[in-house]
Amino acid sequence: xxxxxxxxxxxxxxxxxxxxxxxxxxxxxxxxxxxxxxxxxxxxxxxxxxxxxxxxxxxxxxxxxxxxxxxxxxxxxxxxxxxxxxxxxxxxxxxxxxxxxxxxxxxxxxxxxxxxxxxxxxxxxxxxxxxxxxxxxxxxxxxxxxxxxxxxxxxxxxxxxxxxxxxxxxxxxxxxxxxxxxxxxxxxxxxxxxxxxxxxxxxxxxxxxxxxxxxxxxxxxxxxxxxxxxxxxxxxxxxxxxxxxxxxxxxxxxxxxxxxxxxxxxxxxxxxxxxxxxxxxxxxxxxxxxxxxxxx
Numbered sequence: 001x002x003x004x005x006x007x008x009x010x011x012x013x014x015x016x017x018x019x020x021x022x023x024x025x026x027x028x029x030x031x032x033x034x035x036x037x038x039x040x041x042x043x044x045x046x047x048x049x050x051x052x053x054x055x056x057x058x059x060x061x062x063x064x065x066x067x068x069x070x071x072x073x074x075x076x077x078x079x080x081x082x083x084x085x086x087x088x089x090x091x092x093x094x095x096x097x098x099x100x101x102x103x104x105x106x107x108x109x110x111x112x113x114x115x116x117x118x119x120x121x122x123x124x125x126x127x128x129x130x131x132x133x134x135x136x137x138x139x140x141x142x143x144x145x146x147x148x149x150x151x152x153x154x155x156x157x158x159x160x161x162x163x164x165x166x167x168x169x170x171x172x173x174x175x176x177x178x179x180x181x182x183x184x185x186x187x188x189x190x191x192x193x194x195x196x197x198x199x200x201x202x203x204x205x206x207x208x209x210x211x212x213x214x215x216x217x218x219x220x221x222x223x224x225x226x227x228x229x230x231x232x233x234x235x236x237x238x239x240x241x242x243x244x245x246x247x248x249x250x251x252x253x254x255x256x257x258x259x260x261x262x263x264x265x266x267x268x269x270x271x272x273x274x275x276x277x278x279x280x281x282x283x284x285x286x287x288x289x290x291x292x293x294x295x296x
Contacts, residue, residue: 018098020123023251040091050095135289142171164234259293
């Protein structure tokens with residue numbers, strides 16, 4: 001169907017449109033998403049869970065109309081968005097898929113509670129790109145996690161715990177990387193570089209080891225006992241030899257994949273936005289797929 005003959009149906013006069021804009025380019029958006037954004041009276045670009053390249057964001061604005069940037073407080077406390085949506089059509093533009101993050105699911109539910117019509121236009125998400133691009137079986141991925149900056153000296157070990165349990169179960173892990181050093185979601189983002197991720201993982205590794213030593217008494221809970229066994233088995237490995245796949249700017253022209261380990265991660269430049277895959281045991285096909293990305 002030719003673009004000039006495409007007509008989007010069933011768009012309300014007022015309400016909220018949650019529009020997935022894909023990984024990082026106008027060309028990666030669906031035709032429906034572009035047309036829906038054009039029809040909105042107000043467009044808000046959610047800029048704290050992920051970011052587009054500035055030149056692509058400018059191209060998007062030239063394509064669909066003026067866009068206003070919003071951060072975490074405006075989305076988690078959407079009074080202003082809802083006030084506009086009661087009398088006009090508001091589009092919230094979300095990098096990737098609009099319902100990938102629970103924040104946006106909560107926004108959808110709040111809109112329904114306020115009798116504000118909410119329509120969703122899905123977009124291509126990092127979770128649908130990266131597994132196939134790297135060549136690991138999508139069926140063998142466990143729970144995903146996010147490596148965060150050490151906010152004010154506070155170090156979360158939960159991301160490393162997820163990785164440890166997944167590897168114990170022979171499941172790969174998709175690891176997203178933080179882009180907010182403050183943890184406030186109000187701006188001044190600094191997408192995490194490979195060297196930042198390496199430092200955070202090393203700090204988590206050391207803290208988890210200390211935690212296990214402090215709480216060495218046996219537990220009566222089978223679940224907790226199995227988790228602690230997985231943590232200990234994970235920490236017995238060589239820290240620097242932990243296999244890692246660095247995935248940079250996935251779904252864009254600058255996409256790059258490098259198979260390395262934690263020791264080598266800090267030497268890599270990475271891209272604008274990075275994520276990691278921590279592989280578990282691999283099949284023969286997966287082994288061959290990973291070798292394509294290994295640097296000599």
